[in-house]
Amino acid sequence: MTQMPERADFDLIASWVQPGERVLDLGCGDGSLLKRLIAERGAKGYGVELEGAAVLAAIGNGINVIQGNLEQGLAGFDDQTFNHVVLSRTLQTVRHTERILGEMLRVGREAVVSFPNFAYWKNRMAVMAGRMPVSEDLPYEWFDTPNLRFFTLLDFEALCAKMSLVIRERQVLDEAGRLVLEEPNFLGSLAVYRLAR
Amino acid sequence: MAGIGIVTAQCAHFTQPLKLKGGGLLPAFDLVYETYGTLNAAKSNAILVCHALSGHHHIAGHTADNPANIGWWDNIVGPGRPLDTERFFIVGVNNLGGCHGSTGPASINPATAKPWGADFPVVTVEDWVDSQARLADHLGIEAWAAVMGGSLGGMQALQWTLSYPERVRHALVIAAAPKLSAENIAFNDVARQAILTDPDFHGGHFYEHGVRPLRGLRLARMLGHITYLSDDQMAEKFGRRLRVGAGSYGFDVEFEIESYLRYQGDKFAGVFDANTYLRMTKALDYFDPALDFDDDLARALARARAGFLVVAFTTDWRFSPERSREIVHAMVHNGQDVAYAEIDSAHGHDSFLMDEPHYHAVVTNYLKRVTL
Secondary structure, eight states, X not given: OOOOSSOHHHHHHHHHOOTTOEEEEETOTTSHHHHHHHHXXXXXXXXXEOOHHHHHHHHHTTOOEEEOOGGGTTTTSOTXXXXXXXXXXXXXXXXXXXXXXXXXXXXXXXXXXXXEXXXXXXXXXXXXXXXXXXXXXXXXXXXXXXXXXXXOHHHHHHHHHHTTOEEEEEEEEOTTSOBOOSSHHHHOSXXXXXXXX | OOOOOEEOOEXXXXXXXXXXXXXXXXXXXXXXXXXXXXXXXXXXXXXXXXXXTTOOSOOSSEETTEEEEEOTTGGGEETTSSEETTTOXXXXXXXXXXXXSSSOTTSEETTTXXXXXXXXXOOOHHHHHHXXXXXXXXXXXXXXXXXXXXXXXXHXXXXXXXXXXXXXXXXXXXXXXXXXXXXXXXXXXXXXXHHHTOGGGGGGTGGGGTOOOHHXXXXXXXXXXXXXXXXXXXXXXXXXXXXXXXXXXXXXXXXXXXXXXXXXXXXXXXXXXXXXXXXXXXXXXXXXXXXXXXXXXXXXXXXXXXXXXXXXEXXXXXXXXXXXXXXXXXXXHHTOOEEEXXXXXXXXXXXXXXXXXXXXXXXXXXXXXXXX
């Protein structure tokens, strides 16, 4: 949903896409990730985006973008059509969390989900100091944030267990985009998961 | 930026008979068309714009005799406009069965030396596309850079990609549907009944009686017009406002909306041919590319090679966004190239003709991917 020029999670996602695979990017913005997956990985990409300005930009970027609202699910998309369904930094803005995760794994074999970790130590510090966190991965003030859901790696993994989703891989990044190998729920600012049924 | 100025219609005559989907042959026919911009040496920059129910070949610019006779889609065609005539060669054609110069029910039937009238065959979207392919041959255009249309015009753009997959590189399918709903056919039939039951219709042979079924055509247009607008837009534009001196508890024009519809109906009935109207609505009703594929639209569209831009408008209830999404999802299922924009607009089905900046920007941005 938010667009930054170089996004660390894109490197990871790109490394998981094999040539010729079909990718659906939910909340694709101007299509930057898809453009990269098409150019670098030879993927066949589609995007879903709600905002008219982003749809316009994605069309200009040559992307197969479909204007639609994720809150209404992925009606019309057939079962198991995609190799990967990506939801990059958008899950925290979706109201119907379980439904969208279920829909991703209905239309795709794998769901790739990235989200800001609310339990990142700087966020904890901000709350300890009495203020809601504003950071690289949570760049909004509390009063203008599009984020509806505030959750941590542990929260997310508990939901995956509840929904019987298999975590195939998890990568955690700090604010500089470096991989975090220890204490991810404390040192990680952004988490990227590969999920399957 | 100024439009393209004075334009002149041309006429192409075709002597090779055209086989029609409904059976029968049209022995020879004329197509009237206009072109804007310049066909490049590679003949790779041509865009065909297909018209809807009441449209014709005069899309842009104005005729030499009448500066007010501006083309019906002038706001999208011209230098610096989305269909940029500095870059593209645009072709507008009056469809077969039309009443603006191409062979149609009012033309002379060579077999009888009288107007065709009711004997003019019912032509389909497929037939139109076949006839337009003849025009492409005539112009030396091997493949269109794009075929574009709104409403019934969008159906033709879609059909082009199925009838001639190798001859269309992009299709812009706007405010269209893969087939009409029962409700849509119902509206069309009421319109047809208005014409067919007009005493001046004479079974379609009214030309020889020196009359025209103006009442029927007027009613047909009034009904159609209601379905092209949105409730909100009508409320905003007319509300329940009365005309001056109204409130007479009679049946003369009282409300502004009545005045508007009657004016639109009269204007249309004055210039349009009733037999053409009947055939245009039938072409709409019959269009259903999935029919031969067990209603499986994805299978029906699988042979298309073109990239698609599908556009729908939020307040369009005659060709609602849901119907456009059917096309989109069939293409996604097939792994075909498609982009879809759902434009916020208050103008109902007529939105596709409006000069709405975001909508036009979408068309402009899509056409950037057309290589010349």
